[in-house]
Amino acid sequence: MTDVKQADFLGSWERQDAMPHTEFPEFAFIGRSNVGKSSLINMLCSRKNMARISSHPGKTQTLNLFRIDRKLQFCDLPGYGYAKVSKVQREKFSKMIQHYLMGRSNLMCLFVLVDLRIPPQEIDIEFINTTGEAGIPMAIIGTKADKLGKDKLQENIDAIHKALLEYWEELPPFIISSSEEKIGKEEIWNFIHQACTLFKPEKK
Ligand SMILES: Nc1nc2c(ncn2[C@@H]2O[C@H](COP(=O)(O)OP(=O)(O)OP(=O)(O)O)[C@@H](O)[C@H]2O)c(=O)[nH]1
Numbered sequence: 001m002t003d004v005k006q007a008d009f010l011g012s013w014e015r016q017d018a019m020p021h022t023e024f025p026e027f028a029f030i031g032r033s034n035v036g037k038s039s040l041i042n043m044l045c046s047r048k049n050m051a052r053i054s055s056h057p058g059k060t061q062t063l064n065l066f067r068i069d070r071k072l073q074f075c076d077l078p079g080y081g082y083a084k085v086s087k088v089q090r091e092k093f094s095k096m097i098q099h100y101l102m103g104r105s106n107l108m109c110l111f112v113l114v115d116l117r118i119p120p121q122e123i124d125i126e127f128i129n130t131t132g133e134a135g136i137p138m139a140i141i142g143t144k145a146d147k148l149g150k151d152k153l154q155e156n157i158d159a160i161h162k163a164l165l166e167y168w169e170e171l172p173p174f175i176i177s178s179s180e181e182k183i184g185k186e187e188i189w190n191f192i193h194q195a196c197t198l199f200k201p202e203k204k
C-alpha cells in the first residue's frame, strides 16, 4: 500500500491521556523543528498539505493524529530543540512527547527524522540514545536527501552511523528520504506494513 486511498485528520491534542484509544497500530514522527516531519507524512499519504507545513520552525505544536485507510494511524509530533521557543514552552513540548512515547499503547514505531544535509547533531544523537534506552521501538529516517550530491550525502550518512555506533552495537533501521523527490516512500511503507503484522490490539 504505497497508494493511500483515505487519509483523515482526526484532531490535535495537548495530552497523550486525552487522545482517543483505538485498535489501530500507530506510527509517530519526531525530530528537530523544520526537519520535515509534516512534509514526510504528506509525502507518504500523497497529500499536499494534510499535515501543515511551514518554512518557519515550530509549526507543529500539538499531537496530531491521522487515520490512514482505516488500518493504521500516524501521529505528527512537535519538533524538539527549537531555540526560539521559550524554555517553558520547550519543557511543555518535552513532557508532551515523553508522555506520548511512554503511554501510547498502540505505538508500533517512532520514526526519528534527521536532516541529511548537516553533520550529526548532538541533540538528535542524544534523543535517539535515550529513547532507545527507554525501549521505544524506533527507526531513523534521513530527510532532504534531494539537497545533496551523492558524495556529500554518503559522507553525512557515514558520520551519523559513526556517531550512533558509539552507543549502539547494532544500528536501528535507517531509511533515506526526500519528500520533495518522493525518495524512500516505498521503503517506509514496506517497513510500516511489516511492523503492522506484529501488532496485537490491546485487550479491553
Ligand atoms: N528540499 C526539501 N525540503 C523539504 C523536504 N521536506 C521538508 N522540506 C522543507 O522543510 C521545511 C519544514 O518542513 P516541515 O514538514 O514543516 O517540518 P517539520 O519537521 O514538520 O517542522 P515543525 O512542525 O516546525 O517541527 C519546509 O519549508 C519544507 O518545504 C525535503 O525532502 N526536501
Ligand SMILES: [Mg+2]
Binding pocket: 037, 038, 039, 052, 053, 059, 060, 076
Ligand atoms: Mg510539523
